[in-house]
Amino acid sequence: MTTLHTLIIGAGLSGLACGIALAKTGRRVTIVSAGPSTLQLNGGAMELLGCVDGQEVTSPIEAIARLPLDHPYQKIGVEHIATLALEAQQLLGDAGVTLTGDPHHNHWRITPLGVLKPAWLSLRGMATATRPDRLPWQHATLLNLKGFVDFPIHFVAHNLSQLGCEVTVHDIEVESLGLPRRSASEMRAVNLARTIGAGSKLRHLAEAINRVCDGDEAVLLPAIVGMEDDYPVNLLRRWVTAPLHHLATMPPSVPGTRMAALLRHYFKMLGGKFLTAESVGHVKLADHHIAAVYTAKSPGIPITAQHYVLASGSLLSQGLVATCDAIVEPLMGLDVDAPACREQWSHYGLMGDQPFMRCGVLTDTALRPLKAGTAIDNLHAIGSILSGHNPLTMGDGQGVDLLTALSVAHQLTTKCSLPPGRE
Amino acid sequence: MRIVSSNATYDVIVIGGGVTGAGVARDCALRGLRVLLLERHDYNHGASGRNHGLMHSGGRYAVTDPDSARECILENEVLRRIACHCIEPTDGLFVTLPDDDLSYQATFVDACRQAGISAEVIDPQQALQLEPLLNPDLRGAVRVPDASIDPFALTLANVLDARLHGAETLTEQEVTDLIVAGGRVQGVCTLDHRTGQSHEFHAAVTINAAGIWGAQLVRHAGINIQMFPAKGTILVYGQRVGQMVLNRCRRPSNADILVPDGTVSLMGTTSDRIGIDEVDDMRVTEAEVNLLMREGEQLVPQLAQTRLLRAFAGVRPLIASDDDPSGRSISRGIVCLDHATRDGVEGLITITGGKLITYRKMAELATDLACRKLGVDAACTTATLPLPGSEQRNVITGGFKPSGKSNASKRHGDRRRAIPADDALDRMSICECENVTIGEVRYAIEQLQAHDLANLMRRTRLGMGLCQGRSCACRTANLLAHLTGNPDSALRDLARLIDERWRGTKPVAWGSALRDAQLAAAIYQGLCGLDKAISRKEVEP
Numbered sequence: 017m018t019t020l021h022t023l024i025i026g027a028g029l030s031g032l033a034c035g036i037a038l039a040k041t042g043r044r045v046t047i048v049s050a051g052p053s054t055l056q057l058n059g060g061a062m063e064l065l066g067c068v069d070g071q072e073v074t075s076p077i078e079a080i081a082r083l084p085l086d087h088p089y090q091k092i093g094v095e096h097i098a099t100l101a102l103e104a105q106q107l108l109g110d111a112g113v114t115l116t117g118d119p120h121h122n123h124w125r126i127t128p129l130g131v132l133k134p135a136w137l138s139l140r141g142m143a144t145a146t147r148p149d150r151l152p153w154q155h156a157t158l159l160n161l162k163g164f165v166d167f168p169i170h171f172v173a174h175n176l177s178q179l180g181c182e183v184t185v186h187d188i189e190v191e192s193l194g195l196p197r198r199s200a201s202e203m204r205a206v207n208l209a210r211t212i213g214a215g216s217k218l219r220h221l222a223e224a225i226n227r228v229c230d231g232d233e234a235v236l237l238p239a240i241v242g243m244e245d246d247y248p249v250n251l252l253r254r255w256v257t258a259p260l261h262h263l264a265t266m267p268p269s270v271p272g273t274r275m276a277a278l279l280r281h282y283f284k285m286l287g288g289k290f291l292t293a294e295s296v297g298h299v300k301l302a303d304h305h306i307a308a309v310y311t312a313k314s315p316g317i318p319i320t321a322q323h324y325v326l327a328s329g330s331l332l333s334q335g336l337v338a339t340c341d342a343i344v345e346p347l348m349g350l351d352v353d354a355p356a357c358r359e360q361w362s363h364y365g366l367m368g369d370q371p372f373m374r375c376g377v378l379t380d381t382a383l384r385p386l387k388a389g390t391a392i393d394n395l396h397a398i399g400s401i402l403s404g405h406n407p408l409t410m411g412d413g414q415g416v417d418l419l420t421a422l423s424v425a426h427q428l429t430t431k432c433s434l435p436p437g438r439e
Numbered sequence: 440m441r442i443v444s445s446n447a448t449y450d451v452i453v454i455g456g457g458v459t460g461a462g463v464a465r466d467c468a469l470r471g472l473r474v475l476l477l478e479r480h481d482y483n484h485g486a487s488g489r490n491h492g493l494m495h496s497g498g499r500y501a502v503t504d505p506d507s508a509r510e511c512i513l514e515n516e517v518l519r520r521i522a523c524h525c526i527e528p529t530d531g532l533f534v535t536l537p538d539d540d541l542s543y544q545a546t547f548v549d550a551c552r553q554a555g556i557s558a559e560v561i562d563p564q565q566a567l568q569l570e571p572l573l574n575p576d577l578r579g580a581v582r583v584p585d586a587s588i589d590p591f592a593l594t595l596a597n598v599l600d601a602r603l604h605g606a607e608t609l610t611e612q613e614v615t616d617l618i619v620a621g622g623r624v625q626g627v628c629t630l631d632h633r634t635g636q637s638h639e640f641h642a643a644v645t646i647n648a649a650g651i652w653g654a655q656l657v658r659h660a661g662i663n664i665q666m667f668p669a670k671g672t673i674l675v676y677g678q679r680v681g682q683m684v685l686n687r688c689r690r691p692s693n694a695d696i697l698v699p700d701g702t703v704s705l706m707g708t709t710s711d712r713i714g715i716d717e718v719d720d721m722r723v724t725e726a727e728v729n730l731l732m733r734e735g736e737q738l739v740p741q742l743a744q745t746r747l748l749r750a751f752a753g754v755r756p757l758i759a760s761d762d763d764p765s766g767r768s769i770s771r772g773i774v775c776l777d778h779a780t781r782d783g784v785e786g787l788i789t790i791t792g793g794k795l796i797t798y799r800k801m802a803e804l805a806t807d808l809a810c811r812k813l814g815v816d817a818a819c820t821t822a823t824l825p826l827p828g829s830e831q832r833n834v835i836t837g838g839f840k841p842s843g844k845s846n847a848s849k850r851h852g853d854r855r856r857a858i859p860a861d862d863a864l865d866r867m868s869i870c871e872c873e874n875v876t877i878g879e880v881r882y883a884i885e886q887l888q889a890h891d892l893a894n895l896m897r898r899t900r901l902g903m904g905l906c907q908g909r910s911c912a913c914r915t916a917n918l919l920a921h922l923t924g925n926p927d928s929a930l931r932d933l934a935r936l937i938d939e940r941w942r943g944t945k946p947v948a949w950g951s952a953l954r955d956a957q958l959a960a961a962i963y964q965g966l967c968g969l970d971k972a973i974s975r976k977e978v979e980p
Contacts, residue, residue: 057961057965057966058966128913128967129913129930129972131968131969132968133968162864163863163864163867165917166913166914168913168914168917169917170917170926170929171916171917171920171972173926174920174927175972199867199868199871200867200869200871200910200914201871266913266914266962266967269966330957331953331954331957332954332957334954337950338949338954339950340949340950358725358949361949362948362953362956364941364942364945366938366941366956366960366963366964367937367938367963367969367970370960372948372953372957373960408961408965409964413965
């Protein structure tokens with residue numbers, strides 16, 4: 017039996033991208049996947065760098081040079097960002113996640129409240145703008161399914177009309193869907209997408225749209241089709257006579273769920289393996305070297321690999337855990353960059369620059385996490401478990417996830433373990 | 440500032456929309472007086488909305504403050520008759536833990552009996568059968584008729600009944616001055632926070648039920664009342680760990696009561712004097728949280744493994760007795776001041792002190808005094824007349840139902856029939872933690888003077904459940920934008936609600952509470968750009 021090349025802990029965007037990049041080169045890779053990731057929150061867009069020092073960024077590549085030295089982009093090398101970004105877009109495209117965008121020029125995504133925010137890549141079919149202050153339409157028809165409450169249509173209509181676009185709102189009913197339901201949780205976007213599918217109900221949806229929007233300049237519909245792939249999205253675009261664009265909804269989001277599904281599928285196609293519904297229970301460390309990993313369900317069976325990648329996420333995904341006295345990395349007790357005192361973890365005003373958002377594991381320049389100041393030699397950390405940035409204020413979440421994943425994949429596939437460009 | 444003079448004249452103006460003010464307005468209306476209730480923010484914005492939700496048996500005060508104890512047990516029995524839809528008759532235990540002096544139990548039981556409070560000593564094993572999660576090392580337990588009470592439902596029922604009997608009640612109407620002429624208070628000047636307009640209202644009698652804010656109020660008439668702002672902090676655990684109210688059997692002290700409230704548990708309280716300038720911006724400290732956790736785990740060790748939802752603080756409107764500026768001889772009993780005899784200012788009454796559960800008696804005393812001043816001879820009927828929602832006595836007798844269809848019944852009693860439910864959309868639940876339907880939101884807006892999300896939360900418990908509003912806040916704000924036709928204000932409202940919820944979470948922000956906060960931030964700040972939407976609005980008003 018050949019040994020595992022890499023064991024990845026965590027199946028979010030970062031873990032999946034790293035797994036795919038490695039599996040593409042023929043390496044044997046296993047991903048430990050505890051459950052749904054924060055991709056569920058993703059409205060169909062990727063951010064590379066949206067904001068520096070409180071100012072929105074038009075060119076991420078230019079602005080990256082202004083980032084502080086402890087930012088993950090600085091560790092993987094500012095000069096590599098553009099190349100890695102193109103590579104990431106290519107890799108996602110290979111998996112069927114078709115995205116448009118340019119790391120040199122942000123475009124603007126439309127949030128579930130109808131606010132424009134800078135973005136690097138957007139899923140094909142999503143409504144976007146090329147300028148922060150203007151929409152590409154004079155007039156848009158905004159639709160919602162009656163009883164779907166996770167799309168705040170009145171805010172979207174209001175905020176889009178503030179940008180000079182004339183907005184008409186319609187509630188549509190599709191009899192075969194039998195809406196609305198008693199409980200809002202039966203009416204989440206993902207449930208709707210499952211129910212609508214790609215058959216007759218999708219056809220009925222198209223007909224309902226055509227009844228109110230024939231000949232309109234742009235039709236905006238919440239993203240409620242296409243759970244597994246974008247086949248239903250394309251079908252609906254063909255059936256609807258007016259130009260159709262999708263808008264992100266409140267989570268769980270259909271585009272995000274679809275991206276996760278496509279990436280998982282592609283990883284398996286490349287020969288990658290998942291340990292699903294599993295979490296790591298214990299990591300055996302010896303002299304700053306991982307000897308074996310044990311899952312929570314099979315504590316007696318060691319899993320060994322040449323390399324290990326920690327992609328277990330931030331507090332939200334429990335890659336970090338806050339006890340009442342400290343923020344810790346629960347698997348190995350890695351060094352965490354966090355304020356010592358509990359009252360300093362957060363500020364009043366939830367949507368400010370919260371210190372807890374910046375917490376993460378400390379690494380060396382090769383993204384190897386430190387424990388008591390010394391790097392673990394066969395472990396790398398990628399994605400949102402890394403310290404040194406706040407994805408909510410900086411708009412760099414998916415960029416850090418993808419680019420650190422690819423940077424580490426490169427290190428693990430070149431003989432030398434130094435990061436690319438530092439040999 | 441434009442002053443819009445109001446020609447309407449009332450018999451009584453009541454200042455303050457807490458439970459006391461609401462009770463006074465109801466009592467006045469029932470006695471046929473023309474009454475106007477003015478609340479500067481929303482009903483229960485102050486101490487009435489920031490407490491344990493505990494219907495004392497009086498046991499807690501039996502040893503140290505027998506007059507208060509007697510007031511409590513009498514009103515306890517009254518409220519069971521008139522406000523049954525607000526009450527969950529849990530009973531309570533006074534538990535002696537290894538650190539407590541067991542000999543205090545006999546003193547306690549004796550004092551309870553003297554005050555007319557039933558107090559049954561039960562053995563520790565029996566107590567553990569009733570409450571399996573109690574500290575197994577307990578040495579004694581006494582059963583008393585404590586209960587859990589919903590202060591929001593209680594105040595609203597009083598407001599509703601006052602309105603049904605002709606009272607006018609206004610929220611967001613802050614009293615900015617008293618109109619004093621010829622040694623007599625003749626009315627009030629107000630600022631309407633919603634319109635920015637000023638108003639004058641006139642009345643023969645003005646009743647100050649403004650709680651801790653009452654001292655500043657009467658200063659407009661040159662009157663000095665020495666208030667003693669006592670901050671009390673409470674922790675909310677996201678699980679109901681006990682079925683009964685659990686008290687420590689010792690002299691009243693910090694952190695010795697755990698109250699079940701629906702599906703959660705409230706642990707409290709602390710008591711610290713704070714400056715009057717702090718009462719509008721109270722922050723829970725790490726030390727208070729640590730103390731409450733430590734003591735709570737003594738009472739119910741399971742609390743160490745129970746997730747904390749939030750922490751909040753309220754200010755007791757205690758009054759230092761006259762000529763005692765140090766506040767040493769503080770009464771927790773009812774204080775009803777006739778400023779004519781006390782200060783030579785006619786037409787002004789202050790009603791303060793007391794407890795949540797003695798609000799009705801407080802209202803009765805203030806209304807009696809107002810009636811005497813007005814020369815009206817009308818008897819008080821509030822001790823026997825059920826509140827709206829409790830007219831049909833069988834609402835609560837089915838016992839505790841933690842969730843499901845009973846939620847609206849718990850909140851509105853038999854008034855739930857007024858909630859729209861004909862349309863499928865109206866029956867749809869938008870807050871799944873507390874099972875609030877779109878129809879109930881509409882009912883609160885149309886019938887219960889709800890204008891924003893915080894108002895809705897106080898009337899329906901929307902956003903108060905496990906998710907702390909993460910899922911339902913945006914849905915409801917969108918609905919509010921639709922119903923009010925003002926998306927701008929609904930959006931600001933959404934941001935305010937998220938910050939207000941976070942204000943409660945921050946003191947206990949670790950573990951799953953911090954995780955949930957990160958999720959809320961990821962959704963509203965990251966995914967939605969709510970912060971950007973708001974800041975843009977502030978730049979371009």
